[in-house]
Amino acid sequence: MTTTDPLDPLRLDLQICFALNAASRAFGGVYRTLLKDLDLTYPQYLVMLVLWEDGEMPVKRLGERLRLDSGTLSPLLKRLEANGLVRRERSTQDERSVIVALTEAGGALRERAERVPLRIAEATGFELAEIEDLRRRLLRLTDALDTAAL
Numbered sequence: 001m002t003t004t005d006p007l008d009p010l011r012l013d014l015q016i017c018f019a020l021n022a023a024s025r026a027f028g029g030v031y032r033t034l035l036k037d038l039d040l041t042y043p044q045y046l047v048m049l050v051l052w053e054d055g056e057m058p059v060k061r062l063g064e065r066l067r068l069d070s071g072t073l074s075p076l077l078k079r080l081e082a083n084g085l086v087r088r089e090r091s092t093q094d095e096r097s098v099i100v101a102l103t104e105a106g107g108a109l110r111e112r113a114e115r116v117p118l119r120i121a122e123a124t125g126f127e128l129a130e131i132e133d134l135r136r137r138l139l140r141l142t143d144a145l146d147t148a149a150l
Contacts, residue, residue, distance in 0.1 A: 030123045034116050052110045056101035
């Protein structure tokens, strides 16, 4: 059964999840182009953002910040380590914990990455106030969905 009813709740173009997914994929394409010069994937870039912001930390905490499980995070960290951007070491306080830290090269990459947010903002065509408003709304949406999923 098909319908062209503009109010049909099952129309694809009315689904917020689809709009968010499409926007995410579009962002992915722009990030892929911008991050090529840094030799980073988007998930690797997110790891670097957290480390540039907070410095070294346990892998578990990094996963919490990025909302990634260890099965997803471990390969990202291995690749970043192989590229000389981070190092992983067992904690001296807790042998079960692995600490991730930037290398000198990883810290130096920050300067080259500083232009990425501005170029992303330009790509959206939005004013900075619109971007901030959208970001705040998405955070509220995430909080609401996290609460609803409990």
